[in-house]
Amino acid sequence: MPAEAPDLARWLQDAAVPEPALTAAQRAVLHAAFRFLQRCGRDYYSVRLLSHFLLHCQAGLKVAQVARLLGLSRSAASAQQGLSSKEVVQAAHHRLAGRSHGKLLPRFAGPIAQFLHHHPEATRWDLLDFIRCTWGVSVSRVALHRFLTKYGLDRAGAVVPLPKPGGASPAQPPAAPPPPAPAAGPRAFTAAADSVGLPAAVPPREDGPLPLPAPEFFLPRPGTPAPSCCYPRPSTGSPSPRTASRTPTAPCGAGC
Numbered sequence: 001m002p003a004e005a006p007d008l009a010r011w012l013q014d015a016a017v018p019e020p021a022l023t024a025a026q027r028a029v030l031h032a033a034f035r036f037l038q039r040c041g042r043d044y045y046s047v048r049l050l051s052h053f054l055l056h057c058q059a060g061l062k063v064a065q066v067a068r069l070l071g072l073s074r075s076a077a078s079a080q081q082g083l084s085s086k087e088v089v090q091a092a093h094h095r096l097a098g099r100s101h102g103k104l105l106p107r108f109a110g111p112i113a114q115f116l117h118h119h120p121e122a123t124r125w126d127l128l129d130f131i132r133c134t135w136g137v138s139v140s141r142v143a144l145h146r147f148l149t150k151y152g153l154d155r156a157g158a159v160v161p162l163p164k165p166g167g168a169s170p171a172q173p174p175a176a177p178p179p180p181a182p183a184a185g186p187r188a189f190t191a192a193a194d195s196v197g198l199p200a201a202v203p204p205r206e207d208g209p210l211p212l213p214a215p216e217f218f219l220p221r222p223g224t225p226a227p228s229c230c231y232p233r234p235s236t237g238s239p240s241p242r243t244a245s246r247t248p249t250a251p252c253g254a255g256c
Contacts (some may be wrong), residue, residue: 015068017055028057033069042071045092048080052088055081066098103137103143116153 011034012019022030033050040046047070054066055077067077080088106129115130116122122130124141132138139147148154 003140011069015065017069019063023060026061029054029057029061030069042097047072048088048092051077051080052083104131104147106151108135108147109153109249112148113151113153221228 008031009019011021012030017030019027033054035047036050051070051072052065054061054069055063063077063081064074067074070077072080083091111134112127112131115127119126124144128139128141128144131144145154164253
């Protein structure tokens with residue numbers, strides 16, 4: 001055990017885990033974990049196995065507490081919480097082999113794509129033999145399927161090679177004949193367009209967007225809108241009274 005945690009109480013204190021708040025079961029689990037670290041050390045594999053145990057033993061310890069006890073980050077402890085025991089062992093095995101992506105490395109995607117392009121009729125077994133002969137790696141069909149799906153190579157076998165410049169490919173279907181030219185429109189519309197001075201309409205292509213009419217085709221934008229005769233005149237306020245109420249002129253007193 002490192003010098004900064006010589007005993008169990010100091011180890012819990014450095015990790016901000018209050019020892020009086022622990023239950024008897026939690027204290028027993030942490031005491032066993034402390035002895036495990038003293039015996040095996042704090043290497044990657046010991047910490048990985050111990051963290052997986054503390055996160056899944058249902059001792060009531062929080063993820064942040066386990067992270068502080070083992071010197072991990074909060075995000076790394078949360079990521080390990082969702083892994084199974086098999087995935088933890090596989091990750092340790094990949095680390096021992098010096099790789100973090102399993103047996104199929106990302107740099108294999110280019111040669112595999114080239115193999116699938118030159119051999120579109122190749123089966124999965126042929127591809128597994130190519131991987132084994134090229135890199136000396138033996139993988140399962142499930143791992144190969146996941147690798148092809150990840151890098152978009154699962155449909156590479158359906159790619160049709162382009163024909164050579166010298167001649168047409170026998171598998172290529174013959175080109176469809178061009179569509180017939182559309183018939184000319186009625187002369188009445190053309191005469192009306194000439195009378196208003198519009199330019200001649202050019203028939204649009206079938207695969208292109210429809211052209212917009214000329215600006216002269218549209219009516220001019222109206223200016224300031226005028227009030228319509230179909231609606232009542234707008235109100236300008238309450239009407240002024242025509243006559244005022246009459247006020248009596250009786251004197252208010254003898255001196256008035």
